[in-house]
Amino acid sequence: MINFKKEIAQKIAKVTNLNEKELEKYIEVPPNSDLGDYAFPCFKLAKDLRKAPPMIANDIKENIEIDKNIIERIDVVGGYLNIFINKATLVETVLEEISKSNEKYGASNIGEGKTAVIEYSSPNIAKPFHIGHLRTTVIGGALYKIYNFLGYKTIGINYLGDWGLQFGKVIAGISLWKDEYDFENDEMGSILKTYIRFNKEEKENPELTEMARDYFKKLENGEPEIVKQWEHIRKISIDNYQKTYKLLNSKFDSYNGEAYYNDKMEPIVKELIEKGLLKESQGAKVVDLEEYDMPPCIVITSAGTTIYATRDLAALKDRINKYDFDKLIYVVGNEQQLHFKQVFKVMELMGYEKYVARCTHVPFGLVVDKEGEKIGSRKGNSVFLEDILNEAIDKVKDIINEKNSELQDKDEIAKKIGVGAIIFNDLANSRIKDEVFDWDTILNFQGETGPYIQYIYVRTRSILNKAGYTPKLKEIDYNMLKEKEAIEILKIIYMFSETIQNAADKNEPSILARYLIDLSQSFSSFYNEHKIITDDESIQNARLYLTYAVGTVLKTGAELLGMEMPERM
Numbered sequence: 001m002i003n004f005k006k007e008i009a010q011k012i013a014k015v016t017n018l019n020e021k022e023l024e025k026y027i028e029v030p031p032n033s034d035l036g037d038y039a040f041p042c043f044k045l046a047k048d049l050r051k052a053p054p055m056i057a058n059d060i061k062e063n064i065e066i067d068k069n070i071i072e073r074i075d076v077v078g079g080y081l082n083i084f085i086n087k088a089t090l091v092e093t094v095l096e097e098i099s100k101s102n103e104k105y106g107a108s109n110i111g112e113g114k115t116a117v118i119e120y121s122s123p124n125i126a127k128p129f130h131i132g133h134l135r136t137t138v139i140g141g142a143l144y145k146i147y148n149f150l151g152y153k154t155i156g157i158n159y160l161g162d163w164g165l166q167f168g169k170v171i172a173g174i175s176l177w178k179d180e181y182d183f184e185n186d187e188m189g190s191i192l193k194t195y196i197r198f199n200k201e202e203k204e205n206p207e208l209t210e211m212a213r214d215y216f217k218k219l220e221n222g223e224p225e226i227v228k229q230w231e232h233i234r235k236i237s238i239d240n241y242q243k244t245y246k247l248l249n250s251k252f253d254s255y256n257g258e259a260y261y262n263d264k265m266e267p268i269v270k271e272l273i274e275k276g277l278l279k280e281s282q283g284a285k286v287v288d289l290e291e292y293d294m295p296p297c298i299v300i301t302s303a304g305t306t307i308y309a310t311r312d313l314a315a316l317k318d319r320i321n322k323y324d325f326d327k328l329i330y331v332v333g334n335e336q337q338l339h340f341k342q343v344f345k346v347m348e349l350m351g352y353e354k355y356v357a358r359c360t361h362v363p364f365g366l367v368v369d370k371e372g373e374k375i376g377s378r379k380g381n382s383v384f385l386e387d388i389l390n391e392a393i394d395k396v397k398d399i400i401n402e403k404n405s406e407l408q409d410k411d412e413i414a415k416k417i418g419v420g421a422i423i424f425n426d427l428a429n430s431r432i433k434d435e436v437f438d439w440d441t442i443l444n445f446q447g448e449t450g451p452y453i454q455y456i457y458v459r460t461r462s463i464l465n466k467a468g469y470t471p472k473l474k475e476i477d478y479n480m481l482k483e484k485e486a487i488e489i490l491k492i493i494y495m496f497s498e499t500i501q502n503a504a505d506k507n508e509p510s511i512l513a514r515y516l517i518d519l520s521q522s523f524s525s526f527y528n529e530h531k532i533i534t535d536d537e538s539i540q541n542a543r544l545y546l547t548y549a550v551g552t553v554l555k556t557g558a559e560l561l562g563m564e565m566p567e568r569m
């Protein structure tokens with residue numbers, strides 16, 4: 001595909017003798033296409049060229065040698081160059097690329113030979129897999145697919161919280177109340193009930209806490225009976241999570257969680273000692289980080305046990321050896337910001353700065369209700385992720401039964417729409433913001449939602465079906481796509497690859513989510529203004545091809561977010 005930005009930067013570099021790559025970064029896309037398809041702010045050059053921006057703009061315009069096939073016209077407005085690209089070339093380059101790559105359109109090989117490790121989901125076993133883990137699962141899943149599409153070798157790690165005092169609690173609880181719950185028929189539910197009850201009762205009864213500690217100690221010491229129980233609880237939990245992962249289409253290459261690092265902590269502690277980094281503080285062993293304005297990183301507690309940070313240090317070291325990654329992305333809530341800063345700093349002090357530079361903590365906000373309150377048990381609404389996904393599916397089924405009860409494969413379609421709606425809602429805004437979870441918004445088929453994108457996609461499919469075929473590119477007269485609305489669509493499609501790369505650079509799937517809304521809306525404006533099926537065959541063919549292109553990009557993009565597209569709805 002022709003790279004318009006690069007072309008512009010090259011030509012400006014020739015006139016100004018400035019660095020082409022730098023210049024390319026300055027190129028903007030104006031909010032309104034009357035101001036050009038691209039704009040170049042000359043303010044950025046004022047310092048280098050020692051001239052006023054409007055003068056620079058005029059100079060460039062006067063001396064630039066443009067290829068009319070690529071750049072149609074340049075206007076000077078104040079300190080800006082407003083650049084209009086050749087629309088016929090745009091149409092041709094986009095449609096040819098689509099016809100060449102189809103569902104691979106937008107993919108790239110910038111990640112070739114590189115490994116991106118993405119750690120996400122990572123629920124805490126024995127505790128409920130609740131809505132709190134929706135975001136990491138969805139954001140991480142999208143990044144996993146996006147990096148893959150960019151040519152990276154991707155490794156998805158589910159760093160299960162499968163070690164810790166919570167097991168002591170559950171095992172103690174089971175020993176006390178085994179007969180009070182239906183472990184036979186509903187093991188997972190009973191485990192959760194036990195855990196919740198234990199937490200409640202332990203507040204009034206400190207002996208319970210002691211008991212949990214004892215059990216956990218037995219587990220740490222490897223007492224076979226207890227280890228067996230732990231293994232069983234872990235297995236039941238993972239099996240149970242699979243139902244949620246299946247609904248969300250989440251894939252992992254490794255389930256190495258915290259427990260996996262039990263025997264890998266001793267070496268890292270030793271290494272810390274050898275490197276002179278561990279010091280004694282109030283009975284604990286810590287790495288002092290005062291110099292970096294952080295509280296000390298506790299490695300061994302005063303009770304002599306390892307903790308969360310110890311395991312993360314061991315895990316990072318292990319991943320360095322195992323994957324020799326180019327990127328290691330931790331998709332974990334914002335409240336663990338400090339934890340990751342500490343872990344990264346300690347690894348840096350140990351001499352792994354080269355790898356730490358490749359690590360990123362990708363934080364995100366909470367899930368809140370319309371009133372801004374964190375979604376939890378207080379209001380009695382369901383908080384288990386699986387239940388919420390099923391609720392979404394049921395709600396969509398109701399809508400379908402009401403509006404289109406004849407639809408075939410209702411269940412399958414309701415699943416795609418319901419789950420897609422939840423996924424899209426999670427990714428629709430920048431991740432650091434709290435996600436508002438409100439059914440009316442999530443399932444609004446007219447809003448900026450997953451169902452809306454699916455609806456537009458289905459629209460493109462039904463138009464093509466109605467016409468009876470997908471047109472071949474060689475039958476298309478590019479001159480038939482001239483309308484403002486058609487050009488707008490093509491410009492958006494042209495930006496697809498850049499958008500995906502941008503989403504990866506910022507680890508921000510919302511950039512792609514917004515893009516899909518823009519594309520859907522622009523297609524909607526197009527078919528509100530122009531008939532696609534018409535008597536004029538050459539117009540119809542061109543518009544059908546455009547319709548095909550929109551559908552293709554919507555599908556590819558939505559799937560990168562983890563959604564599935566229904567063919568009918």
Ligand code: ARG
Pocket residue numbers: 119122123124159160161312330332
């Ligand atoms: N299990 C943790 C939690 O649910 C998240 C794990 C984050 N990853 C890490 N490497 N510490 O809070």
